[in-house]
Amino acid sequence: MVDFLRLYQPILERLRSYREAMQKEITSLRSSLATVNGMLEVSKGIEGLAPRVQQLEADGQELEGRINEKMKMANKIDDLFNRVRPFQTGSQGQMGRDSLSDVLSGMPKDLFPDTPEPAKEVTRKAGSR
Numbered sequence: 001m002v003d004f005l006r007l008y009q010p011i012l013e014r015l016r017s018y019r020e021a022m023q024k025e026i027t028s029l030r031s032s033l034a035t036v037n038g039m040l041e042v043s044k045g046i047e048g049l050a051p052r053v054q055q056l057e058a059d060g061q062e063l064e065g066r067i068n069e070k071m072k073m074a075n076k077i078d079d080l081f082n083r084v085r086p087f088q089t090g091s092q093g094q095m096g097r098d099s100l101s102d103v104l105s106g107m108p109k110d111l112f113p114d115t116p117e118p119a120k121e122v123t124r125k126a127g128s129r
Contacts, residue, residue, distance in 0.1 A: 022073065
């Protein structure tokens with residue numbers, strides 16, 4: 001499962017950002033619904049606005065439908081992240097290091113020369129002056 005998560009990590013990141021954008025949209029839709037409901041309450045008290053009341057009721061139902069649809073999608077995304085979370089917590093910190101070590105372990109050792117110690121390097125510089 002950890003290999004699967006490594007492979008699909010970019011997709012999960014995009015899905016996470018999509019979820020955040022969807023949450024903002026849901027908040028905006030709820031605000032619009034509250035506005036429509038307020039207008040509906042005011043319109044019901046005024047005679048002669050029956051067509052407007054019907055239009056506002058239709059708009060309110062449409063907004064509720066869109067909110068419910070987006071909430072279902074958000075819940076599915078949350079469910080996916082809840083299922084994936086146990087596998088991510090143990091490997092989150094080591095993911096970059098493990099992938100680098102996997103790549104480096106397949107390479108020949110002669111490509112990595114020994115790094116000189118800083119003390120030896122200082123003495124060479126002093127001797128060459």
